[in-house]
Amino acid sequence: MERTKEGLKERIRAGRGKIAAEKVIKGGQLVNVMSSEIYPADIAVYKDMIAAVGDVEDYIGPDTEIIDATGYYLTPGMIDGHIHSECSKMSITSYAKAVVPRGTTSMISGLDEYISVSGLEGLQEVLAEMKQSPLKVFWGAPYKTPYTIPKSTIAFNFTEDVHKEVQKWPECYGVWETVREFLQEEDEDTLGAIAEAWKNHLPVFGCAPMARGNDLNGYLCGGVRLDHESYDHEEVVEKMRKGMHMLIRESCVTHFLEENIKAVTEVNPAFARRVSFCTDDVVPSDILEKGHLDNVVRLAIKAGVEPMTAIQMATINSAEAYRIDDQIGSICPGRIADILFVKNLEEFEVSKVMTNGKMVAENHKLTYDLQAPERSSVLKGALKCKLTTKEDFEYKASIRNGEADVLALDVKGPFVRKRRDVVLQVKDGIVQPDPEQDVAIVSVLERFGRNGNKSLAFCSGWKLKKGAMASSAAPDDNNLVVMGVSAEDMSIAANYVIEQGGGQVVVADGEIIEFLPLPVGGIVSDAEPEEIAAMEKKIDEAARDLGSDLPNPMMYMFFLPITAIPDYAITDVGPVDYVNLRTFEPVLNVREK
Template sequence: MKTSAKNIVDALHGVHTLDIAIRGARIVNVFDGSIRMGDVGVVGDRIVAVGDLSDLSAATDMYGEGRYLLPGFVDSHMHLESSMLLPAHFARIALSCGTTTCLADPHEIANVMGIAGVRALVEATSGLPLHVLVCAPSTIPSAPGLEGSGYSVDASQIDKFARGLPQIMALGEVMDFNGVASGDARILGVVEAGIRNGWVVDGHAGALAGRELQAFRAVGITSDHTTPSAEKLREELALGFTVQIQDCMLSAEMVKAMNEAAPDNRICLVTDDVPLEGLMHEGHLNHVVAHAIELGLDPIRAIRFATVNGAQRLRLEDVGGIAPGMRADLQLVEDIRHPRPWLLLSNGNVVVRDGSFVCALPQRTFPLAAFRTMNVQNVSERDFAIEAPAGGECMLNAIRTDGISFRTALVKKSYSVVRREGRNIAEISPDLKMAVFNRHGAGTHAVGVIEGMPGTRGAFATTYAHDCHNLVVYGGNDADSALAANTLIKVGGGMCVVSRGKVLSLVRLPVAGLLSEEEPEQLLGEVDDLLNYARQLGFSHKRLLSFFTLMALSVSPDAKLSDRGLVDVLHRRLLPVVTGEEKR
């Protein structure tokens, strides 16, 4: 409950004591860009005074001892499910990293369970000291017609979200950028429904420029978190977008443009997706702040981009700064360049003290339906075959990865054809085979080829696969691939590594095939073991877990694989895996 005006004024006049006084801190003012020594007084959930408060007594005095006092970080674009943690478990880690407010786009669980999944996530976040605001997902499936999911969103569904979940305050990222730019009635109706409900509308427009980008902005989509270059940053700022920069978009050139931007109140630092290993090993929004500063971003700007700018994007007038009347979400850090809270308050309550998490969190369970989302039949080795025309060789469309980025290329490559079990089969060794099985009851599946990871043995399977979260299998041979897929079908979802007919590692994700019930430290150990086994079998990528989960994302350029086939993302079309062309 918000502190009453009477209590605030009485505390300022010394009628009663402050609840908390933080004394002797270097207060970072995100409004004027200054850092000044001083005190901050808190009553209830509000900051009531800033400056020299030596004349005011407090029930609890805390001493900054020259540490920096920052607002709690505000993450204006993220997905809770990317951590694979239950919301309470995620909150503990994020708060320990200084994040006190976030806007969660639950399109991961909505792809699996629809509005019931979003409702379950909202209920699981209630009562947490992490302030979780929620979007209505806009683009499910992310590429209509190119993939199958467990739910579908149109304008009428957006209105159902608005009526059924009053906690929703934004429309989640509009990923069907081609549909918007071409005037597709379905996605434009979704955008109009979001605006009609008075929501902020988030965008995903990294591949758009010029007149198409202007169309995206003109229909009322006001942000982009996929800005790939300094040039695009300048273009979007000039068009009135809020530009949300995630860690993978940071570069020296980007940071230079961020330093030079004037005005800069529409630049935010965000996390988007933070896989568990990154969250636990590197941090949350504090890691993005530190990385940006290391690349040359002015530290005060970095703090502002991660606090008040995000709050203003979310229309939160009393969040993101240290000033009278603002919400008492505060963090005391040793090093402004590598911030991690020594002390953290959320709503005026101590959450982190002496660098340790000290707050009890409510634990809420998900409904039974969340544990029954594997609507797919067992598969066989035959399901992984790529049938080809008779002859010695065939030409296939393959997906090329460079092992570093998540942007792939579409290439044509020749493979031999063998006769097996009465069928002509493309023999793609030493390249990697990828298969996607719809796990929402449609019965569709597709098989493709990944070039750039030769000689991989065994198989890796996952049900966490952006954004439709179908069952995805990467295999060096069909027998291990079938075992990996059937293992996840049996346990209700997760990730596993298989080699020579044996399951080497299994991480269970029983909640919608996305989330674990394990504590973060336990889950991290399981995921680290899983990835170690995968690397030993030859799976290689700079960010291997993200690679496994993103290769089925049909809006991620240039080529991906869905349950319906090989996706040419930029041209928004399905392509045959077997091209029918002669060898060149």
């Protein structure tokens, strides 16, 4: 309900019982995250709002629907405090189908991957889509785009002037994912975004992995309220002692909860009240097999956190951190009616889900048919890349035959790339990839028709023995990333993704082995979560058939353009040394033979 004067009158009358409730939930045990109590209480719901909690007999009218909650604990809907839903390859509609039945009813997101490929026009379409979804999205305007240093190429640049416009939008709840280095380097657009947020009384969300000491102090003096990325619990403790709200991240590729929760279980239980959860990057197969935030709650309980405390971390703590606790995060009068029906708090299996006052899911499935909107050309546009040849993926040397000393990007985890020095052969003027040494070629092609940039570098860790793979979904820029040990297969992979209008592909010996289409912006799909999960598994299996033993070969590859975490990355402007914030030449020296 809108909070106009007339809308407020209606809300107040419903709260006073002057208007009968549309639904009453009877017989359940209320999990009161505000008072840390569990007790019997009924709940009156009017439209999308909780009207009353406790004895609600006065709210029952002749047409009031009675929902029997006998045997259930009633908890607030859960909040994912930081998520790039686009990295799941599911559209907002598909993503809602996957996570809402698991009890996630709200998320905080910058929707930045959509912005990078379609600008504000595409963002408006996604914001309209989410309003038809059972999943609420509290949008934070990205502090700037692109996030990269040096600046890479995307379809739309988010600047200080853009912030002056969008921070006035009713959908804007803060400044999203402010990366520490941009504050330290005193980037003008970033400082402008924060200054504008102060004027508008909007919180600033952070991203400061490994920030300690003086660098952390400077970051906090820049006005950042919370952070979602800490690599050990000592880092969590320092940040919390210095006033930050902390989100513990447990994604499908970065499992930080077991380590970071020690700040609560081993250092200081009082920290718990300002700790919340996020998943950041997830894939549909993980959600379908393990769950979403419900799984994170279970992991926290297993780690020694009391069920009430774990539920608070998944609900009210996040709402308070983001200053949206007047709307969500608790089962209290005036809040949106997002309510989970749970049989056992220790096991935390979500049986039924109410969002916005409507029963929408049962037994991990939506109970109604949710359809994606018709996509406009803004989000269905083709990749504006020229078709490639194998020569585009050959690293030319200054000698005809001999050896080259090469700096390779050596993957140590999805977000950790270290330096690896290798010696590669030069044949016919081309520096050769070397499967025996686990050295492949990686390239990023600008795909928005702005400059035609194409970069080349060398990487290790994938153990590819043959073939290539490519993806047009590659945060944070979503340019076309291609990796392989065969220039011919790399060209075939790139061209297939271009011709199909976006997706992920694995190629071997000149043949397309598997393809996952991503027609919405070249980054997501409207297909059912189960369909995307099945294709995703086939893609990763095909990559493993090329030789890779990584848990998520394609995801590890498409994270390579993220420069915000040291030490190395690659974007369309070249391979990046993020410690020194500059591009570099990967071939250090050549010797004629």
